Amino acid sequence: MSFTVRFDANNQEIVLAGAIRPHSGDELIEVRRTLDHALDAVSGALYLNAKRLVQLNNAGFHEVVTFVRRACRQKPDLRIVVITSSYVGWQERKFSLLRQLGPNVVVEQYDKAFYPGQSVLEDSRFIPVLRTQTKLTWRHERKILPRHGLQPGMTVADVCCGIGDFAVLLYKEFQPARLLAIDHAPQSLAYARRVATDFGIDAIEYVQGDAASLLIDDNQFDFVTCRHSVQVFDRPELILKELYRVCKPGGRVYITNEKNSHCLGEPRAESIQWTYNEVARLWAYFKGDIEFGPKSRRYLCDAGFDDVRMESFMVTNLDGDPQDFADVVAAWEGFFAGQMAVQRGDSAEFIARFRQGFQDHIFAALHPKGYAGWPIWAASARKPR
Amino acid sequence: MTASYESTAKDRVFDIVIGTGLFAADWSNCDRISSYVANLVSQRRTDSLRYANLFSSVLNELLEIAFRCHHAPGEIACTVYRGGPGDSIELSVPCDAATRTFYESAVAEACRADVAEHFVKTMLDEHRFDPQIGLMALAADYQAKVALDVSSSDRVTIIVDFVLDELAR
Ligand SMILES: C[S@@+](CC[C@H](N)C(=O)[O-])C[C@H]1O[C@@H](n2cnc3c(N)ncnc32)[C@H](O)[C@@H]1O
Numbered sequence: 001m002s003f004t005v006r007f008d009a010n011n012q013e014i015v016l017a018g019a020i021r022p023h024s025g026d027e028l029i030e031v032r033r034t035l036d037h038a039l040d041a042v043s044g045a046l047y048l049n050a051k052r053l054v055q056l057n058n059a060g061f062h063e064v065v066t067f068v069r070r071a072c073r074q075k076p077d078l079r080i081v082v083i084t085s086s087y088v089g090w091q092e093r094k095f096s097l098l099r100q101l102g103p104n105v106v107v108e109q110y111d112k113a114f115y116p117g118q119s120v121l122e123d124s125r126f127i128p129v130l131r132t133q134t135k136l137t138w139r140h141e142r143k144i145l146p147r148h149g150l151q152p153g154m155t156v157a158d159v160c161c162g163i164g165d166f167a168v169l170l171y172k173e174f175q176p177a178r179l180l181a182i183d184h185a186p187q188s189l190a191y192a193r194r195v196a197t198d199f200g201i202d203a204i205e206y207v208q209g210d211a212a213s214l215l216i217d218d219n220q221f222d223f224v225t226c227r228h229s230v231q232v233f234d235r236p237e238l239i240l241k242e243l244y245r246v247c248k249p250g251g252r253v254y255i256t257n258e259k260n261s262h263c264l265g266e267p268r269a270e271s272i273q274w275t276y277n278e279v280a281r282l283w284a285y286f287k288g289d290i291e292f293g294p295k296s297r298r299y300l301c302d303a304g305f306d307d308v309r310m311e312s313f314m315v316t317n318l319d320g321d322p323q324d325f326a327d328v329v330a331a332w333e334g335f336f337a338g339q340m341a342v343q344r345g346d347s348a349e350f351i352a353r354f355r356q357g358f359q360d361h362i363f364a365a366l367h368p369k370g371y372a373g374w375p376i377w378a379a380s381a382r383k384p385r
Numbered sequence: 386m387t388a389s390y391e392s393t394a395k396d397r398v399f400d401i402v403i404g405t406g407l408f409a410a411d412w413s414n415c416d417r418i419s420s421y422v423a424n425l426v427s428q429r430r431t432d433s434l435r436y437a438n439l440f441s442s443v444l445n446e447l448l449e450i451a452f453r454c455h456h457a458p459g460e461i462a463c464t465v466y467r468g469g470p471g472d473s474i475e476l477s478v479p480c481d482a483a484t485r486t487f488y489e490s491a492v493a494e495a496c497r498a499d500v501a502e503h504f505v506k507t508m509l510d511e512h513r514f515d516p517q518i519g520l521m522a523l524a525a526d527y528q529a530k531v532a533l534d535v536s537s538s539d540r541v542t543i544i545v546d547f548v549l550d551e552l553a554r
Pocket residue numbers: 114121122130131133134159160161162163166182183184185188209210211212226227228229232
């Protein structure tokens with residue numbers, strides 16, 4: 001893993017990324033130049049962003065110390081804000097030393113707010129929503145995945161694994177040689193580990209991490225999945241870049257996403273339609289794009305992949321027990337109307353009408369002649385060799 | 386270079402032996418070996434990536450010290466042991482008198498009761514990078530116990546015991 005040190009004049013921010021392990025500071029001439037340029041250019045505050053810095057040896061840290069010391073001397077009024085990541089275990093301890101270099105040196109840990117909707121999504125009440133969803137989508141995906149290149153014996157990573165149920169299903173069905181499942185939410189991972197232990201599965205590695213900055217070397221996995229998650233980030237291209245990086249050349253990245261405004265049902269189609277249009281707006285308010293599904297092809301191409309394969313499938317009330325479908329919609333109602341809309345500050349009238357569409361969707365799902373659907377786009381693409 | 390990995394062995398989990406010439410030919414060997422070994426020994430830890438990241442930074446510091454100071458020809462041997470929550474790394478390097486003195490001094494510094502403060506002072510005050518600082522850093526950052534085995538006349542072995550509490554915040 002190599003490293004980059006960039007200065008972003010706009011944000012007055014120096015971004016350190018990768019593994020900085022020089023033999024001596026003299027190897028970092030370019031870096032010194034960047035740092036000096038940054039120091040000249042900024043006023044007020046300088047941000048030293050180490051969120052994506054995976055390794056830093058003591059020789060490298062000595063360079064950082066030297067720079068911060070110089071900055072404190074040359075610009076005594078400058079606030080120097082060091083931003084660390086909670087996933088990289090050594091950072092907090094190491095960087096907190098910098099505080100001693102001057103009263104204006106601030107060290108902050110950054111692990112919240114990767115994307116604006118985060119607090120909502122990481123609520124543990126979200127767990128039942130995810131669980132029922134996976135139960136329904138798996139019926140389709142177990143047949144779809146091989147078409148996108150998944151075969152037994154592969155090394156697989158499931159990024160944004162949620163509560164890990166997909167990883168368990170994938171493990172049982174496709175016997176991967178290695179299966180790494182990553183999520184940011186500790187509650188979800190704790191749940192995932194518990195489920196795996198209960199099922200006697202100890203081969204899945206559940207790890208905590210930031211999907212936009214994985215602690216994984218380049219080119220590690222034959223198949224990288226990321227389901228229902230690209231759509232929740234405000235900057236999907238950052239996630240795709242990481243999925244690309246950890247995928248082996250010739251391997252494939254598989255993503256699923258929705259277009260919620262296309263959820264449908266009969267009878268009571270209009271009310272249902274209204275509510276799901278509002279769901280899309282609600283997500284947009286939290287800077288997610290729940291309409292992402294059909295955009296997958298474009299984003300995969302732009303991320304540098306080739307051989308894009310894409311298909312859509314409709315989860316419906318006829319797939320199995322209609323009650324399962326109704327349960328998912330009930331969970332959505334609780335979550336979207338009961339939490340997200342409340343958090344947005346919506347009126348009681350709005351929320352009542354919003355809830356009605358979900359109720360009508362449930363009505364359609366359970367109606368003896370009714371039909372209810374939830375469309376999903378599965379897309380995968382190859383990292384060129 | 387020879388390496389072996391035994392997942393079933395109780396204590397010793399990894400051994401690597403590498404000629405000093407080969408090792409010292411390329412600085413990036415430290416990074417490569419520490420990343421490789423860290424990934425292997427971190428399997429089955431609760432959070433394998435977090436563990437590997439920390440383990441790699443410990444091992445890398447040790448290997449870097451050996452890289453910087455190994456004045457006699459021969460082989461560098463690195464053994465990783467696991468016992469309960471802790472790990473132990475033994476790094477043995479061929480040495481002449483000067484090398485031995487260097488390691489004795491570096492280990493003595495790392496064993497000082499005030500190693501944490503001493504490390505901070507050395508890191509923050511020194512304008513030149515002090516190659517001994519790696520061992521102090523292990524003691525200060527990871528509360529590692531550092532010891533030196535000098536029982537052989539032509540080798541020294543640095544022994545580092547540490548516990549990486551992988552999930553602690
Ligand atoms: C909509 S859920 C999908 C979960 C799972 N893939 C599924 O289909 O059930 C989105 C997941 O992304 C996780 N997540 C959000 N931000 C993340 C980040 N920066 N890094 C890793 N995971 C993140 C959340 O914790 C949540 O579990």
